[in-house]
Amino acid sequence: MNRSATATGETYxxxxxxxxxxxxxxxxxxxxxxxxxRPGDHAWLAFxxxxxxxxxxxxxxxxxxxxxxxxxxxxxxxxxxxxxxRWPGGADPHAYVRxxxxxVLPRERTCLSGDRFDPxxxxxxxGEEVSRAFGEGFRAVRITLDLTWATAHAPEEVAACEHGLAxxxxxxxMAMAICQVDxxxxxxxxxxxxxxxxxVLARPDPEFDDGVLRLVRTFDxxxxxxxxxxxxxxxxxxxxxxxxxxxxxxxxxxxxGRLRFMDPAALNVLVRQAMRLxxxxxxxxxxxxxxxARMIDAVGWARLPGLAPGRSGGR
Amino acid sequence: MTEPALxxxxxxxxxxxxxxxxxxxxxxxxxxxxxxxxxVAPAARLExxxxxxxxxxxxxxxxxxxxxxxxxxxxxxxxxRLVRAHAPRRVRxxxxxxxxxxxxxxxxxxxxxxxxxxxTVFARSGARAMCAYDRDAVxxxxxxxxxxxxxxxxxxxxxxxxxxxxxxxxxxPLDVDRLPFESAFExxxxxxxxTARASRHGLDAARLAALETAVTEVATNAxxxxxxxxxxxxxxxxxxxxxxxxxxGRWRPGAPTGLLPPGSALDSGFGLWTVRLLxxxxxxxxxxxxxxxxxxxxR
Numbered sequence: 009m010n011r012s013a014t015a016t017g018e019t020y021x022x023x024x025x026x027x028x029x030x031x032x033x034x035x036x037x038x039x040x041x042x043x044x045x046r047p048g049d050h051a052w053l054a055f056x057x058x059x060x061x062x063x064x065x066x067x068x069x070x071x072x073x074x075x076x077x078x079x080x081x082x083x084x085x086x087x088x089x090x091x092x093x094r095w096p097g098g099a100d101p102h103a104y105v106r107x108x109x110x111x112v113l114p115r116e117r118t119c120l121s122g123d124r125f126d127p128x129x130x131x132x133x134x135g136e137e138v139s140r141a142f143g144e145g146f147r148a149v150r151i152t153l154d155l156t157w158a159t160a161h162a163p164e165e166v167a168a169c170e171h172g173l174a175x176x177x178x179x180x181x182m183a184m185a186i187c188q189v190d191x192x193x194x195x196x197x198x199x200x201x202x203x204x205x206x207x208v209l210a211r212p213d214p215e216f217d218d219g220v221l222r223l224v225r226t227f228d229x230x231x232x233x234x235x236x237x238x239x240x241x242x243x244x245x246x247x248x249x250x251x252x253x254x255x256x257x258x259x260x261x262x263x264x265g266r267l268r269f270m271d272p273a274a275l276n277v278l279v280r281q282a283m284r285l286x287x288x289x290x291x292x293x294x295x296x297x298x299x300x301a302r303m304i305d306a307v308g309w310a311r312l313p314g315l316a317p318g319r320s321g322g323r
Numbered sequence: 324m325t326e327p328a329l330x331x332x333x334x335x336x337x338x339x340x341x342x343x344x345x346x347x348x349x350x351x352x353x354x355x356x357x358x359x360x361x362x363v364a365p366a367a368r369l370e371x372x373x374x375x376x377x378x379x380x381x382x383x384x385x386x387x388x389x390x391x392x393x394x395x396x397x398x399x400x401x402x403x404r405l406v407r408a409h410a411p412r413r414v415r416x417x418x419x420x421x422x423x424x425x426x427x428x429x430x431x432x433x434x435x436x437x438x439x440x441x442x443t444v445f446a447r448s449g450a451r452a453m454c455a456y457d458r459d460a461v462x463x464x465x466x467x468x469x470x471x472x473x474x475x476x477x478x479x480x481x482x483x484x485x486x487x488x489x490x491x492x493x494x495x496p497l498d499v500d501r502l503p504f505e506s507a508f509e510x511x512x513x514x515x516x517x518t519a520r521a522s523r524h525g526l527d528a529a530r531l532a533a534l535e536t537a538v539t540e541v542a543t544n545a546x547x548x549x550x551x552x553x554x555x556x557x558x559x560x561x562x563x564x565x566x567x568x569x570x571x572g573r574w575r576p577g578a579p580t581g582l583l584p585p586g587s588a589l590d591s592g593f594g595l596w597t598v599r600l601l602x603x604x605x606x607x608x609x610x611x612x613x614x615x616x617x618x619x620x621x622r
Contacts, residue, residue, distance in 0.1 A: 237511060237514075239511065239539055240507040240539075240543045240546070241506075241507035241508045241510060241511070269514065269535065270536075271510075271539045271540055271594075272536065272540050272593065272594045272597040273543060275593075276588050276589060276593065276594075278588075298529070298532070299533075299535075299536070302529065302532070303533075303536060303601070306597065307588070307593075307596075307600065311586070311593070
């Protein structure tokens with residue numbers, strides 16, 4: 009495939025680019041697919057539903073155990089029912105617990121003093137897990153916990169805890185962490201303040217990525233983010249991933265902000281999917297780049313039944 | 324959504340083999356699609372068609388041209404009857420009027436005008452019509468008129484017969500940059516190849532993006548419907564940047580030309596129609612050597 013490019017003396021680095029930094033109100037974050045997290049990442053996940061949580065937390069936990077890293081989950085749940093984790097068939101969570109690879113720490117023994125959230129105690133407990141891990145032969149430790157409950161009744165303590173965690177994890181060559189919050193249960197200003205204590209935003213792994221096109225599931229609003237270039241070589245995989253993202257939904261959003269190219273035949277794929285949505289369903293195109301907006305302007309929305317323009321500009 | 328448009332094309336052929344090569348697939352496609360299919364031709368041609376079509380030919384109505392093409396008003400009335408009688412089924416007609424060599428121009432002109440009237444009368448019928456012209460029997464003036472009256476022309480002749488106007492003459496090979504491609508996974512390279520050169524020609528960002536979209540669509544069509552070898556060629560001519568996708572397949576008779584606005588993105592022909600909206604000009608050439616779709620973009 010590179011033959012022709014070489015023959016014409018051209019090089020091209022590929023259309024899918026990692027934007028690197030993302031800014032919220034002047035604070036910069038790195039967005040990272042969970043599969044690319046590494047020691048030193050102190051990451052934030054404000055999930056809006058069980059599916060989103062599963063795709064990040066579940067992948068974080070099971071991938072860690074599969075590569076013989078240590079996983080520490082602060083929760084009162086049983087290892088079989090860890091929040092956000094759907095165990096693959098044949099997995100034996102209790103075996104991981106016995107081997108020490110999976111540490112499920114109940115809150116009472118980790119971060120409570122009486123019934124109050126105690127950040128000091130949590131940081132000590134996690135610090136001990138990390139320092140023991142090296143001697144136990146693990147090359148990395150993955151930490152995760154859900155702070156929704158603590159944020160509700162002790163926001164200052166949670167903020168202090170996050171700064172302590174950032175100070176412990178960021179310079180570490182062993183530890184990485186995902187701090188989870190259910191964004192439906194926490195006020196927006198508190199969410200923003202807590203998010204600000206993290207450098208990394210944990211994201212689901214892409215549905216598809218071949219260097220030319222990347223498809224990423226989105227959850228707020230639900231749909232797909234398209235990055236790179238969409239042409240006939242990828243219509244089939246796109247149609248299939250789109251159908252999956254649309255299953256059971258009425259409105260499906262496509263974030264086109266990073267879509268560098270889309271061919272006219274892809275509009276056919278979109279209309280076909282829109283027609284399979286429930287009655288009055290819509291496929292909404294958000295953040296259309298100028299090339300796409302001009303093409304649709306030329307053919308007219310009337311020829312694209314079931315498609316609708318969404319929001320424009322930045323996020 | 325709009326009503327389906329008429330697709331009215333012409334075939335210019337030399338010899339029976341060329342005639343059958345275009346008409347048999349056109350008629351057979353109609354039978355397979357469930358159209359009401361008619362063949363109107365001189366008796367000898369009808370016999371050859373019937374033989375070549377085999378079983379599929381049983382579902383075609385054959386009409387003798389000598390009786391059908393007696394006077395334009397009657398012929399238009401009869402076509403109108405066919406369309407109405409079979410609605411909502413689509414009507415598909417392969418027609419050929421015999422053009423007597425000794426016929427005065429005034430009389431022939433009535434029939435060339437009839438071809439234009441068909442475009443008006445049946446504009447919203449959704450019918451598919453192909454009018455055959457025997458290159459060896461029909462005079463040059465009639466052929467010239469036929470090229471004007473039809474949405475598309477298939478000309479089985481040599482390429483030099485097709486590239487009629489000066490603007491469509493082929494460039495000298497030295498001025499042309501070319502890139503072969505054979506798979507959808509190379510469309511990406513096709514875009515890089517074309518935009519790099521169009522950018523040097525001085526097209527602005529919006530027109531570069533439009534050309535990139537257009538060439539991808541045309542190259543995709545060449546992959547879907549054409550035959551190897553395929554290549555994209557680019558060159559400059561004054562203000563114009565030209566980009567041509569060539570393949571060695573024959574233009575499918577009745578394939579949409581993209582001149583008529585489609586009802587929706589689901590209609591065949593939507594892609595080529597979009598291409599025509601995005602670039603300054605599109606020229607389609609089809610002959611025995613293959614199909615060439617040329618895109619023109621002015622600086």
